[in-house]
Amino acid sequence: MKMKKIVSAVLVGAMAAASLSAGVFAEGDKIEISITGGGEDSMELNTAVVGALNGISACRHVYEGLYKIGPEGDTVLGQAESVDVSEDMKTWTFTLRDDITWSDGEPVKADDFIYGFKFLEETAEDYSTILSDIAESYEAPDEKTVVINLKFPCGYLPSVLAFPSTYPVRADYVEEYGEGFATDPEKNVYNGPFTVTDWTHEAEVTMQLRDDYYDAANISVGTIHWILTTDEGSALASFESGELVYSDLCPDEEKPRMDGNGLFYTAGNNNYCVMYNQGEKGNDVLKDVRVRKALALAIDRDRIMAIRDMNDEPGLMLACSGYTNDEGVDFTEYAQPWFDLSDYEANCEEAKALLAEAGYENGEGFPALTYIVNNDSRREIAEAVCNDWKEVLGIDTNGWVQKVENFFATRTAGDYDLAYYGWFMDYTDLSNMFGSMNSMGNANCFWYSDEYQAAYDAATSTVDQKEQWDNYAKCEAVLAEDLPITVILHSMSSYLYDDYNYSGLVYSCGNFIFTYITPNN
Amino acid sequence: MQSSRYIIKRIILAAVSLFAIITLTFFLMNLMPGDPFMSEKATEENRAILIAKYGLDKPVYVQYGKYLANLAKGDMGTSYVLQKGRTVTEIISESFKVSMSLGLRALLIAVVIGIVFGCVSGLCKDKLPDGIIRVLSSMGISMPGYVIAAGLMIILGVRLGILPINYNRPGGWIMPTIVLATYPASYLTRLTRASILEVMNQDYLLTERAKGMSEFVVVFVHALKNSLIPVITYLGPLTASILTGGFVAESVFNVPGLGRYFVSSISSRDYTMIMGVTIFYSALIVMMNLVCDILYKIVDPRITLE
Numbered sequence: 001m002k003m004k005k006i007v008s009a010v011l012v013g014a015m016a017a018a019s020l021s022a023g024v025f026a027e028g029d030k031i032e033i034s035i036t037g038g039g040e041d042s043m044e045l046n047t048a049v050v051g052a053l054n055g056i057s058a059c060r061h062v063y064e065g066l067y068k069i070g071p072e073g074d075t076v077l078g079q080a081e082s083v084d085v086s087e088d089m090k091t092w093t094f095t096l097r098d099d100i101t102w103s104d105g106e107p108v109k110a111d112d113f114i115y116g117f118k119f120l121e122e123t124a125e126d127y128s129t130i131l132s133d134i135a136e137s138y139e140a141p142d143e144k145t146v147v148i149n150l151k152f153p154c155g156y157l158p159s160v161l162a163f164p165s166t167y168p169v170r171a172d173y174v175e176e177y178g179e180g181f182a183t184d185p186e187k188n189v190y191n192g193p194f195t196v197t198d199w200t201h202e203a204e205v206t207m208q209l210r211d212d213y214y215d216a217a218n219i220s221v222g223t224i225h226w227i228l229t230t231d232e233g234s235a236l237a238s239f240e241s242g243e244l245v246y247s248d249l250c251p252d253e254e255k256p257r258m259d260g261n262g263l264f265y266t267a268g269n270n271n272y273c274v275m276y277n278q279g280e281k282g283n284d285v286l287k288d289v290r291v292r293k294a295l296a297l298a299i300d301r302d303r304i305m306a307i308r309d310m311n312d313e314p315g316l317m318l319a320c321s322g323y324t325n326d327e328g329v330d331f332t333e334y335a336q337p338w339f340d341l342s343d344y345e346a347n348c349e350e351a352k353a354l355l356a357e358a359g360y361e362n363g364e365g366f367p368a369l370t371y372i373v374n375n376d377s378r379r380e381i382a383e384a385v386c387n388d389w390k391e392v393l394g395i396d397t398n399g400w401v402q403k404v405e406n407f408f409a410t411r412t413a414g415d416y417d418l419a420y421y422g423w424f425m426d427y428t429d430l431s432n433m434f435g436s437m438n439s440m441g442n443a444n445c446f447w448y449s450d451e452y453q454a455a456y457d458a459a460t461s462t463v464d465q466k467e468q469w470d471n472y473a474k475c476e477a478v479l480a481e482d483l484p485i486t487v488i489l490h491s492m493s494s495y496l497y498d499d500y501n502y503s504g505l506v507y508s509c510g511n512f513i514f515t516y517i518t519p520n521n
Numbered sequence: 522m523q524s525s526r527y528i529i530k531r532i533i534l535a536a537v538s539l540f541a542i543i544t545l546t547f548f549l550m551n552l553m554p555g556d557p558f559m560s561e562k563a564t565e566e567n568r569a570i571l572i573a574k575y576g577l578d579k580p581v582y583v584q585y586g587k588y589l590a591n592l593a594k595g596d597m598g599t600s601y602v603l604q605k606g607r608t609v610t611e612i613i614s615e616s617f618k619v620s621m622s623l624g625l626r627a628l629l630i631a632v633v634i635g636i637v638f639g640c641v642s643g644l645c646k647d648k649l650p651d652g653i654i655r656v657l658s659s660m661g662i663s664m665p666g667y668v669i670a671a672g673l674m675i676i677l678g679v680r681l682g683i684l685p686i687n688y689n690r691p692g693g694w695i696m697p698t699i700v701l702a703t704y705p706a707s708y709l710t711r712l713t714r715a716s717i718l719e720v721m722n723q724d725y726l727l728t729e730r731a732k733g734m735s736e737f738v739v740v741f742v743h744a745l746k747n748s749l750i751p752v753i754t755y756l757g758p759l760t761a762s763i764l765t766g767g768f769v770a771e772s773v774f775n776v777p778g779l780g781r782y783f784v785s786s787i788s789s790r791d792y793t794m795i796m797g798v799t800i801f802y803s804a805l806i807v808m809m810n811l812v813c814d815i816l817y818k819i820v821d822p823r824i825t826l827e
Contacts, residue, residue: 042603049605124570126560180606201604203777204689227687229775237674238686406555412565
């Protein structure tokens, strides 16, 4: 009897503890949510060095730039009240809002932006040139004005300025605390809707809505518990138990079960490609466009997607679907695909003919190549591709695929024949995708086209959508003609979200914004 | 006198071992392909700047010399990748506190369960309690940690909803503690059982009984004390490993401990973190082994330390 009482007491205690740990509470008229995102167990809240998706997304909550991502996922003015663009579109003058402050009560000044831009350039991290690639200079003529002079008219500047790397930084905190200033909430201040109130490294960051944020009255989320984890299984279990409202971690094998039970698929804004080395170190056989075309046509994309079973889109073009113009036409329809995916058998026949024309009928005499990848999932796709080349074209592809530990260094050095290539967009502007193959991009296939560059420059220096799209379509046409890469698929992103109880999640290019979440009553 | 000379000798040997470990780890680490600054979006120019910034462009022996000089001053450097900008000492001390707090609970549970169940099992040899304990301890030894973690998570966390999955929630320490304690508790049970069975057949216990001592005193004072020597041997490395956390328990339950750094620092090539956790763990192992040797002497005064 006594034992039963003890067991009951323990269970009641545990249940009380569990209820306290649940993901949601009401706190006045604000809600408290627990989430996990980005699949990292560490977090970076230094806008100048942040590179991982969880840190980039977290920065969007605690800092704010001249622009920000709005509730509809679009780019809207943030800390800036207005912007004046010169006629040649090369000078952008921003006037800051009057009601913007840092979390220590100090007003956000134009100098904080200028310091942030300079601080970014000095870091040499992944995004250190995101602004300097396009900006000639920047200045703060007074406390409320930021002027950016561009190297060329650049229609996508708002997307760049909405990206955390270009957010303001407080010089006094950097000078006092050095490199570690952004690793501890005690050593930093924030100008976004939320402030970091607690940070257990490797476990959780707690963010609290700032009462003095200019739009605080319109935000329902009072507290965000940002759980830092890499474990897909525990993220799923936490979501199912109600501890988490959102998670972009879900084991692949559980996705069919969760589909319709909180799992959502959304455009991944990326591509997965095979890259052909066109540089000196690449095998000469791949410098024959007929060979590249034959290889591209022989890939059975439907089979690869069936193997992956992850709702991928077949890849024909560099850009993925989901970008529509004012008439509602998707870019993938606007720019004509260079071949018809639906008739795989005809494509295989054409591929065989092209290979024979290049002197390798039935794959005879085709040299052995090195196809490098950087992880097991990409290795699986590469092996499926090689299998198609073997079956359709008769090429002996045994032993081609190699998983290389120092993949990026190897690819950059050009020590490969074929390589995995993929681009995950940083913001939803087509310029970001097409920029990956221009002279400033880092595709590492040692291919350069004046025609492509001219079309890209023309597209990014206009705000006229038709002109922009016509030029991006030209970029696609040049890529289809030269084929330095072959796009295989566009993968989808997926996340778990409690849409039964909440609305307002913004998901854009792998970034997740919880600021606009509201309870469904 | 002999004992203190032995301890000094062991401390010197420990320092030599640590030096060898540091040297070996440093050079092996530098043989790994790649560097900490490889990423899909990094340009070659930026990578080169970062490599130069951290002195990784210098010859390995120069880097090694600089590392040793800094280490002598207690400076293990800052993390390159996992927690950019934070010092390794700060990261290790913060995460070790968490692992230690969890590990001590798990250790206590493992030792109490292991010794009590081991004694019961040994004293009830071939009877029902022995059978049950042997089956349970075999299961505890053979089941991998991630299976236990997943089972607990699904049953207690998701289905019954009585315990939180994340460590930071109230009661969040319970499941990772169980996962950490299961294997050592099971192993200690079997070890104590075997040891008790061996000791119980010794002649000196027959003498104790002949002297009219109660069975309780015979078993728990004389037999248990002598059967603890193999247990103590195991407790040394066990304490070191359990105090530094476990990769599975920490990853699954989101524990901000030291355990996960053993794997993540290597996979991310965070050089300073690799060195930091290796030095820390090695020092702990060496220290725990020394403590165990001293404990032998306390448990069995016949043992001489030389």
